[in-house]
């Protein structure tokens with residue numbers, strides 16, 4: 001299917017917050033994602049699990065427009081993300097289009113990626129002031145409210161180097177939320193953390209579920225956490241969704257052999 | 271060799287000496303200022319998505335780095351007029367020095383920019399920052415501190431190289447010492463001059 005054949009906009013009534021349509025991603029000769037189709041409804045929390053190298057991170061990175069796609073199309077809120085309209089046809093998006101669309105999406109990374117030369121508060125205010133053009137006072141109020149929410153208000157004037165991993169990750173979540181995204185992406189946000197601080201980060205994410213009508217797509221290795229908070233879980237295997245469903249079904253009664261193998265392997269590791 | 275220090279002569283030429291010293295400082299300072307800014311431009315120009323520009327700038331930087339400064343000074347001053355660019359020795363000298371050192375500084379910046387982790391760029395993208403803000407507010411502030419040592423080395427280098435401007439007649443302090451007719455002055459500075467000139 002040529003990208004010219006995809007709809008310029010998704011029709012009313014069939015407009016998930018995120019839609020991957022036949023998305024293919026290749027690195028050289030390696031096909032990382034193969035004709036991926038995935039919808040995430042508004043306000044839904046979808047968790048992606050799967051073995052290392054199965055393409056989980058790549059899904060998030062394409063949605064964050066950190067990677068370009070090789071085939072298919074991604075829609076956000078009904079509008080094409082990876083493409084734009086020109087003369088009634090869809091063509092690959094240019095930087096201007098990406099900047100417009102990217103404002104709906106926020107992302108937290110495994111290694112936080114806070115700006116080391118700025119304090120926690122400055123990290124949170126940077127986007128609202130420089131990108132959204134908010135007055136400083138308003139950006140500060142918004143950032144402080146979010147730092148309060150993630151339990152980091154006392155440390156707002158600290159630089160990242162003075163913060164623990166769990167604290168840095170909570171600041172990073174506040175920083176992403178300060179942009180008021182519609183979709184939040186979490187890529188293994190607890191994988192780089194010491195076990196005893198994982199809870200402080202997962203608790204923040206727990207609080208987000210249900211609040212703000214935020215749509216979330218999360219990659220995690222914490223099966224218990226995924227089972228607790230997800231509306232739906234997708235098991236990735238070699239660049240495809242091998243199986244997906246409500247957490248109780250996928251964890252309690254997996255249908256596919258590969259899912260069963262993966263789940264029993266992680267259970268053993270725990 | 272007889273060392274014949276002449277106080278009256280020393281006093282007599284002191285004003286000229288001071289003026290020449292000032293010339294050296296000025297030429298080096300302005301040349302460096304040009305290099306600091308132009309070097310950054312050259313470093314950033316190699317990072318645009320437009321590959322031909324990267325290639326051209328890369329080659330130009332390599333060329334400047336691999337030819338002697340004295341040739342470049344000559345070139346700007348004596349060859350420039352043939353293309354209708356007529357510059358005073360001062361302007362020509364400072365442009366040549368600035369250009370020469372900008373090539374070196376661009377390499378310092380380039381290394382500094384490349385040392386900024388990929389995750390920082392991605393965080394900027396995730397926050398939807400413009401390319402300009404990404405550089406000015408996130409990347410360059412992190413790339414500069416590790417570049418300071420390298421920048422310092424070239425500041426020293428530029429002071430050492432400024433006397434070369436005498437080839438086009440800019441009187442700096444060394445030039446004055448050699449060119450003043452009185453042999454006494456050369457003696458005044460004898461050791462220094464010898465070291466400097468490798469005699």
Ligand SMILES: Nc1ncnc2c1ncn2[C@@H]1O[C@H](COP(=O)(O)OP(=O)(O)O)[C@@H](O)[C@H]1O
Nearest residue numbers: 027030032050051052053054055056057058059
């Ligand atoms: N920039 C890249 N260049 C080449 N191969 C890559 C790149 N990024 C990821 N890959 C490959 O793509 C595959 C999927 O990667 P990823 O999405 O990070 O997997 P996961 O997050 O599920 O562990 C892996 O085989 C990985 O080696």
Ligand SMILES: [Mg+2]
Nearest residue numbers: 056057058188
């Ligand atoms: Mg990953």
